[in-house]
Amino acid sequence: MPINNKSHFASKSLAQWLSYLETIHLTEIDLGLTRISHVAKRLNIDFSFAQVITVAGTNGKGTTCAFIENALLGDKKTVAVYSSPHIEKFNERLRINNIDVDSQSLINAFEQIEQHRGDISLTYYEYTTLAAFLVLMERKPAFIILEVGLGGRLDATNLIDADIAVITTIDLDHQAYLGDNRESIGFEKAGIMRADQTVVIGDTDCPKSVLVHANNLKAVVSLRGDDFAIEQHKKAASPSLWRWTFGEYQINDLNKPFIPQDNVATALTVLALLNDCSFVFNTKSVNALINQTKVAGRTELITKKSLNSRVLLDVGHNPQAARYLVEYLKSQKYDKLYAVTGMLKDKDIANTFGPLTALVDKWYLGSLSMPRGASAKELAEKLLLNEDSANCFDNITEAFRMANKNSTATDLILVFGSFYTVAEVRRLLL
Missing domain, CATH: 3.40.1190.10 (Mur-like, catalytic domain)
Incomplete structure (x- = not known):
C-alpha cells in the first residue's frame, strides 16, 4: 500500500x-x-x-x-x-x-x-x-x-x-x-x-x-x-x-x-x-x-579539549545494567569517579545505585523534567544522603557542568540512569 x-x-x-x-x-x-x-x-x-x-x-x-x-x-x-x-x-x-x-x-x-x-x-x-x-x-x-x-x-x-x-x-x-x-x-x-x-x-x-x-x-x-x-x-x-x-x-x-x-x-x-x-x-x-561496532550511549567514552576529564555515557537504568557498569569501570583507570545521574521515578532507583556506591566518589543528581521523572531530592533519598550532603540540581545540564568543573584530567565522569539523562549530556558534548 x-x-x-x-x-x-x-x-x-x-x-x-x-x-x-x-x-x-x-x-x-x-x-x-x-x-x-x-x-x-x-x-x-x-x-x-x-x-x-x-x-x-x-x-x-x-x-x-x-x-x-x-x-x-x-x-x-x-x-x-x-x-x-x-x-x-x-x-x-x-x-x-x-x-x-x-x-x-x-x-x-x-x-x-x-x-x-x-x-x-x-x-x-x-x-x-x-x-x-x-x-x-x-x-x-x-x-x-x-x-x-x-x-x-x-x-x-x-x-x-x-x-x-x-x-x-x-x-x-x-x-x-x-x-x-x-x-x-x-x-x-x-x-x-x-x-x-x-x-x-x-x-x-x-x-x-x-x-x-x-x-x-x-x-x-x-x-x-x-x-x-x-x-x-x-x-x-x-x-x-x-x-x-x-x-x-x-x-x-x-x-x-x-x-x-x-x-x-x-x-x-x-x-x-x-x-x-x-x-x-x-x-x-x-x-x-x-x-x-560502537553504539551511542552504551559505554561510550568521550574525550574533548573542552572537558576537564573523560566522560563515560551509558543509558543503563536498572540493577543488571548497573552491575555490568561496575565490572566495566573496574577495567578503567581513573583517580576519582564522579556520577551524574537522573532517573525515572518508576525505576528501581535504590538497587540501581547500590552496585555503584562503593566506586563513586561524588554524586551529581539532576531532576528529570517530565511526568515520570524523579527529582534530585528523591534520588538523594534513595542514596540515603540528605539534601545538604548530596549535590542536587534542577536539571542534568547543571549537574554535569558542576561535575566537570570539579574534575581533573585523571578523573572519570559517569553519566547514566536514563536515555533522557544521556541525551541531555550528549547534546552538550557533541
Whole structure:
C-alpha cells in the first residue's frame, strides 16, 4: 500500500505530528495487541518479503541489534533496524542501511495511519511502530531487525512473526508491567516466540518459564551455556582475548569489544543461524566487526579539549545494567569517579545505585523534567544522603557542568540512569 497520500494532515511537521500523538491516548504505556492489530489489518501490514529478527531482553537489545546489523551490511545485504527510545532525534528509531529514516517518510506514514485508524485510540509507541512498518513495506529491505520496546508478549513489535526470536538477558525492570520476579518477566519476554521457530537465548541463567514456553512451542532453541559459550583466554599475557563456540564454530583470539561481550556472542549465534547470510566466521572477520561496532550511549567514552576529564555515557537504568557498569569501570583507570545521574521515578532507583556506591566518589543528581521523572531530592533519598550532603540540581545540564568543573584530567565522569539523562549530556558534548 503506498504511503504518500495527501490530506489536510500533510502540512504537519514531524515535531507537530509527534506532539499530536502524545495527546490521542489516555496513558503513555498501555500494553496489548488488540488495538494495533485492528489498525494493522486495515493497513495490510505484511513483512513476507524479509527475514525478520525480533530481539527482546532486559538489557543488551540495542547492542545485539547493532552487531547483527553491521555484519549484514558488511555482507552487502539490505537491512533495517527499528528500535526505541531514541537519544537525540526521533528519526533514529528507524534506520535503513545505517541511515536514519527521513522525516517526510514518517509524516506520510502517520498520515496514512490517521486515515485508517478511525476511532481506535493508539499509544504514541503503537502509532510510531505502525509508521515504521509502513516505511519498511515501501523500502523492502532483505532483513528487518525489531528491538522490542517493553516485555515482548504484548509489545507492538510482536505483531510480526519473526524468523528468529532473540532474548538477550532477563532481569528485574518494568516490574509494574511485567511482574516482580524473573520467572514472570521471562514469560513475558518469551511471548515473542512462535511454534517451531529458531530461538537464541543469551541469558546464562535462563528462567524456567522461558524454557517451558519454548518447549511447549517446539521451538528450536540455542541456549547460552548449553549450545554456545564464551571462554576467556587463559594466557596471562592476553587475558582480554576470548573465544566463541557454537556447534562446529570455534573462533579464537577475539578482541575485547566496545559493547558487552555477552551480546557479541549472542549476535554471532544469530548470524550463524540466519538463512542467506554468508558472513565469514574467522578471527579476522569477527574482530573487524567487533572493532567496528560502537553504539551511542552504551559505554561510550568521550574525550574533548573542552572537558576537564573523560566522560563515560551509558543509558543503563536498572540493577543488571548497573552491575555490568561496575565490572566495566573496574577495567578503567581513573583517580576519582564522579556520577551524574537522573532517573525515572518508576525505576528501581535504590538497587540501581547500590552496585555503584562503593566506586563513586561524588554524586551529581539532576531532576528529570517530565511526568515520570524523579527529582534530585528523591534520588538523594534513595542514596540515603540528605539534601545538604548530596549535590542536587534542577536539571542534568547543571549537574554535569558542576561535575566537570570539579574534575581533573585523571578523573572519570559517569553519566547514566536514563536515555533522557544521556541525551541531555550528549547534546552538550557533541
